[in-house]
Every structure is written in structure tokens, then in C-alpha cells.
Amino acid sequence: MGRLPGGGLAKGLAVTLRTMTRRTITRQYPEVQPDLAPRSRGVIALFEENCTVCMLCARECPDWCIYIDSHKETLPAEGGGRARTRNVLDRFAIDFALCMYCGICIEVCPFDALFWSPEFEYAEYDIAELTHEKERLREWMWTVPPPPAHDPSAEPPKEIAAAEKAAARAARTPPGGPRTGGPGPSGGPQAPPGGTG
Numbered sequence: 001m002g003r004l005p006g007g008g009l010a011k012g013l014a015v016t017l018r019t020m021t022r023r024t025i026t027r028q029y030p031e032v033q034p035d036l037a038p039r040s041r042g043v044i045a046l047f048e049e050n051c052t053v054c055m056l057c058a059r060e061c062p063d064w065c066i067y068i069d070s071h072k073e074t075l076p077a078e079g080g081g082r083a084r085t086r087n088v089l090d091r092f093a094i095d096f097a098l099c100m101y102c103g104i105c106i107e108v109c110p111f112d113a114l115f116w117s118p119e120f121e122y123a124e125y126d127i128a129e130l131t132h133e134k135e136r137l138r139e140w141m142w143t144v145p146p147p148p149a150h151d152p153s154a155e156p157p158k159e160i161a162a163a164e165k166a167a168a169r170a171a172r173t174p175p176g177g178p179r180t181g182g183p184g185p186s187g188g189p190q191a192p193p194g195g196t197g
Contacts, residue, residue, distance in 0.1 A: 030121075038148070041101045042120040044094055045144050046137035050113035053087035057105035057114060065098035066105060067091060067131075092134040097127050115144045 027034065036042075053070040069091035075084045106114045117140040124130055155161075 042118045045117040045140035065095040067093040095131045097130040117143045
């Protein structure tokens with residue numbers, strides 16, 4: 001049997017009538033701040049001490065909105081060794097007028113230098129002022145919420161499980177190491193070290 005003509009219109013009007021009878025709830029922003037989701041993406045914060053100027057975030061950014069400048073600094077050797085060089089961060093800026101908040105820079109950072117902050121009130125009258133330098137990104141760092149607690153019913157991380165297996169295996173092995181004369185690779189008896197004699 002075919003659909004009745006005007007059935008969709010009737011459903012739409014029913015939804016309209018249902019919502020018209022409910023009381024509206026309007027939050028008066030900015031007097032009443034919104035309740036943000038725990039993992040909301042507001043602004044990207046920088047923890048400068050962890051940044052090693054590896055440039056991964058700038059290379060992986062699809063919008064090319066991360067600008068990094070650095071210089072090399074030679075550290076004197078201790079104890080007659082060879083002098084080492086390290087990168088020193090001069091400029092780290094994010095242009096939030098270009099940023100699309102994909103979070104790739106945070107995901108690829110191998111040293112946990114970038115974090116999501118729930119702060120979202122950083123509108124400017126001039127679009128040029130949406131380029132935040134490292135000092136401003138550092139200020140956002142103190143608004144980053146702590147990570148959520150681990151779920152007690154979740155399975156342990158693979159690294160911890162592998163370490164526990166290795167420790168249990170080491171505890172089962174006798175102090176003198178594995179015994180000789182046990183089964184060989186094929187499962188049969190192993191030949192003594194002096195030949196077949």
C-alpha cells in the first residue's frame with residue numbers, strides 16, 4: 001500500500017505542535033556559562049618545556065597554521081666527551097583563523113607538548129590577533145583539565161601486560177639459566193654438547 005499524500009507534512013506539524021507546548025529554556029550567556037563536554041575542543045595549549053622542535057605538528061597540520069622558529073645551541077661536554085647540540089624554541093604560534101580544530105597536531109606530538117583546553121572565549125576584533133604566540137598558548141595550559149581516571153574494569157595497557165609476563169617468565173627460570181639436554185627445536189631430545197658419542 002502506498003503512502004498517503006501529505007503524511008510527511010502531518011508528521012512535521014505534529015513535531016511543531018509538540019515543541020510549541022513545552023517551555024523554552026534559554027541560557028543567558030555570558031552571565032550563565034555553558035556546560036561543556038569533558039573532551040570539548042576549545043583552544044590548543046602549549047607546554048613549552050616538553051617541546052623539542054621536532055616540527056611534526058607543523059608538518060602534519062593540514063591547514064599549515066602552525067609556525068615554528070628555532071636555533072641550535074651547543075652544550076659543553078662534561079667529562080671530556082663530545083659537545084652536544086640541541087634545538088631551542090624561539091617561536092611557536094598557531095593561527096586560529098586558519099585552524100580547523102582537527103587535533104592532528106596534538107595526536108602526533110611525541111612529547112606531550114600540545115593539549116586541548118576547554119577555553120573558547122578568545123574572539124578578537126582583528127583577525128590578525130587570532131595568531132597566538134607561545135606566551136599566550138602557555139597561558140591556556142593552566143586551563144587544561146586533568147586526564148580522566150583509568151576505568152578499573154578496563155583491560156591493562158599492553159605494555160604493562162607484556163612487562164608482567166616477562167617478570168613472571170624470569171621468576172620461573174632457575175638462577176643458572178635454562179637447562180641443557182632438554183627438548184630441541186623439533187620437540188625431540190637435544191644432542192649432548194660433546195657430539196653423538
